[in-house]
Amino acid sequence: MGIRGRIALAISCMTALAVVVLGFAVHHIADAERQRSARAYQDDRLSAALQIYERDGTLALGAQLDDATLPLPLREAVFKGRSGTYISGGDDPRVWAATGVGAGGGGPDPGRSLSVSAAFPDDDAARVALDRALLIAGVGTVALMAVVSWFVSQRLSRRLRLSAAAARRIAAGEPPDADALASHGRDEVAELGRSVHHMATSLAARVEAEREFTADVAHELRTPVAGLVAAAELLPQQRAVEMVQDRAQAMRRLVEDLLEVSRLDAGVERADVDACELPSLVRGIVTRAARQRGVSEVSVSVEGEPQIVETDRRRVERVLVNLLANAAKHGRPPIEVVVRGTRIVVRDHGPGYPAELCAEGPRRFRTAAPERGTGHGLGLTIAAGQAEVLGARLDFGAAADGGAEAVLELPSASAVAAGEPGAVTAPGP
């Protein structure tokens, strides 16, 4: 249930409670007042009847001498010399007034009782009408309050939803929208909106600073590393040369990867698409990967009809090579590549991807699980970034019988043609 439903429900419940308490109180007070006035009226009647009886000896106003149906408590009170009123229950509720007459009159030992009574029905018309009016008014009040509180809370929840939508837009990479968030209200919702706006602005500034730093570092490292590689080739000793060259190459790849990541972060990469047959493209990539990166023992199989896709070959190669290199480095052979329609599945028989990576996607310099060995964590980050530039989906998961499984789903040719012909732009950081 949303906040608006909860607020409406809470207000309705409180109203209902108040209405019930108030209704019972009014009903109760009305009942007490009805009893009081009935008793007072019988008292009036009895006092008049008593005066006439005392003077004339006649029974006026329906008064009775020694009524056999006089309730016991009242009879006891009368014969103790007290005058009183009484309301009897039972099937025929009546209101009574009685006093003593005769030998001692109102004294301690009256000879006889003089009493009047009248019906005191439970289903009295006025009482029933009052109860009905209370019920109708109560139900009406609760319904009205439910509607009113629904509308009031809807206004509140609409502003919260606007704030959430603005925050989502910022999360999706749009610049902070000052109008949507920095409302001029002075209540908590406006304050929340402003806080989200400030948070988004400061986070965006921090991310931008980090991206610029990475780009600058990579760019500055590139020249000395290139010089180092060239200089290493001039070293005299063969073994030392090999070691220095190997390290220098590794460093150059790292710098290149960093540059690529910072370019992807900046969102300036554009896909350069053309039509190609997917199985032959994948076979070519796997062959080159074996030759250049030493990724061997890779089997390629094609399921279903071979598809022609509109995509950027170079970027598909970057994605696949990074996936294969990751599988070769952290998984175990055999590595299988399956092409099914526009999907490419890369799987190995190692311990599988860490759960965090499957849930949140790859993050740079995060290698997570010790069983995946050492690495910079840039390969999968680049693969995910390039897949995004291609407009493709890259999911990391576990294969049915163990091992890591990455699924690259390229957009079909028609989708690309209909969507954005020529180029796909990656979203920003």
Next chain:
Amino acid sequence: MTDRDGSRWVRGRTALAAFAVVTALAAGGVWFSQATDRASAVDAAPKTSAAQDVKSAGRSSAGLPGVRACGIGEPEIKPRVITLTCADAGMVATAITWERYGAQEAEGKGVVQVERTAAGVATDSSFPATFRLFGAKTVDGARAFTGLEVTYERSTPLGDTTEMYNLA
């Protein structure tokens, strides 16, 4: 520190609210049960008790005419009740306070009570009225008023605002 202070404040407020609710419920329950007890108890009848106490006052004749309703007994001076319908004594002028009581005429205010079956509630059976006594004559050796005019102030039991009754 702030969090702990906050939670203590919240706890204190919850305890206070719970205390208030319990107290209100208890007070309501006591009030309710007392009222229930009162309904089935013998309550005082103050007017009847007062009528018992002032019995036989104002009987002394000071030469003024009395009232002898339905021709029974001695004429009573400044009577507080007068029977209007003698056949069944179903209409009675009660609680009369005399504003003027002279040798020829008397005027007072009171309430006409009408005996109605199933008249549980007072409203439609008590009628405030003004009474005027007139026609003082000597009846059976005693001075007595012979006519009574009843003028109802608000609602009327039989439809007429003014009713005339023959006394004695």
